[in-house]
Amino acid sequence: MKKREGMIVKGVGGFYYVLIDGRIEECRAKGRFRKDGIVPMVGDKVKVDSERNLIEEILPRKNKLIRPPVANIDYLGIVIAPKNPVPDYMLIDKLIIYACTQNIEPIIIINKIDLADETLIEEIIDAYRGTNWAIFPVSCKDNRGIESLAHAFSDGIITLAGQSGVGKSSLLNTLYPSLDLEVGAISEKLKRGRHTTRYVELLSLPHGGMIVDTPGFSSISIDRIDLHTIKECYPDFEEYKYGCRFGLKCLHKSEPDCCVKDSVKKGLISRDRYDRYVRILEEVKESGVEYR
Ligand SMILES: Nc1nc2c(ncn2[C@@H]2O[C@H](COP(=O)(O)OP(=O)(O)O)[C@@H](O)[C@H]2O)c(=O)[nH]1
Ligand SMILES: [Mg+2]
Ligand SMILES: [Zn+2]
Structure with missing residues (x-):
């Protein structure tokens, strides 16, 4: 029996869409999983019996997020704006802690640089310089920095997080224009209600790498960490x-x-x-x- 390795990029109604050798194949999960209480997730690396289009095995997960429900995230893009809204540094630091404990590398994305002068942006960079994590000043409005940002996660899976209004949806649209997410004042809650049929999906980007098609958390609780x-x-x-x-x-x-x-x-x-x-x-x- 021929087994090949791939990655689940979407799951809808019992079907899993598995990226194998650059192609997407529609698969089912083997019946045994249900009995064992195993639920395949987007991001899972899997072994597929390609004659029967059946997922036979899920490889060990590096991590498993709940919001968005995705496994094996490599990078957390923490989106900050110099203004509108002003940075919530407590949230940023907590997101960093969360990422580290999940074995995810933080990437700090300063969006909306078209709105602020150099000094304000330098201030944010200065606060995180000592961490040695990548920091990308970008603008979705004039596309500055977007190309270098895309290269930064071209070897893995990224998901975005950050305060409401910093430009997470705009960034997703900029990186993957056909996504066409709604941008602006509509509350996330309202949006969720309207998109009840949407499933989380991993999008392959032109520079390599994949991005989760929906922004993740805009708040976080880290109570349970030693x-x-x-x-x-x-x-x-x-x-x-x-x-x-x-x-x-x-x-x-x-x-x-x-x-x-x-x-x-x-x-x-x-x-x-x-x-x-x-x-x-x-x-x-x-x-x-x-x-x-
Ligand atoms: N000036 C400027 N505005 C931006 C930029 N990116 C996003 N915006 C605006 O910021 C607002 C919030 O963006 P949105 O993507 O919905 O933020 P989200 O809540 O984090 O998803 C919208 O009005 C966007 O048009 C940017 O780079 N520059
Ligand atoms: Mg949004
Ligand atoms: Zn000490």
């Missing part, structure tokens, strides 16, 4: 953490002789990023989850 895990999501602290008196046990919060705190004082780590880090630790602690 405080030390949160700490690990700050590559901007990385270089300094070995200098703390309590070594790797240091949360960089109220411990004495903390090299991370000293580095904030010296201006080597963004003060705002650090202050928000402490607020996030407090919030998570208040939610009642104890740390080790």
Whole structure:
């Protein structure tokens, strides 16, 4: 029996559309899955019996998101606008933490650069420079930066997240013009109601890479994350953490002789990023989850 490997790009009414060798094949899942409680997801890498168009096996998942319901996401495009709306930095930092804990690489996308002057954009870049993650200033209005952004995830699957109004739908339309999503003031809720028959789909882009055809979360709760895990999501602290008196046990919060705190004082780590880090630790602690 001939088995080939592919990826589910869409699932509708019991049919799965599997991308195999550059072609999309309509498949069903083998009956056994239902008995075992296995539900194939968009993004799943699968083995297909191509004579019977049957999904025989789902390969281990790297991660599994709920909103949007997609597996094996490689990149989270965190969309920010310099203004209209002003950045919600707490949300941005929480999205970053969420991405890291799911084994997803954050890509910071500053959209609407046509609306702001250099200094405002530099301010946002500065806050995240120390993380070494890719930061892309773009504009859906004049297409600046779009090409380089598209290249950044040409080896994987990306999904977009960020505040309402930052331009997630516009960005999707810019990257994949035939998608033609509604843009503007219509609330996400209203939209969802109207598009009850729409299913999440992975779109293949001309530069390579795939994008989830609907924006993901615009809010996030990270209550259930261990405080030390949160700490690990700050590559901007990385270089300094070995200098703390309590070594790797240091949360960089109220411990004495903390090299991370000293580095904030010296201006080597963004003060705002650090202050928000402490607020996030407090919030998570208040939610009642104890740390080790
Ligand atoms: N000036 C400017 N406006 C933009 C840009 N991208 C999106 N917009 C506008 O911002 C508003 C919100 O965009 P939308 O894509 O619906 O944001 P979403 O809520 O994140 O999906 C719309 O009025 C868009 O036309 C951009 O690059 N520049
Ligand atoms: Mg939208
Ligand atoms: Zn420390």
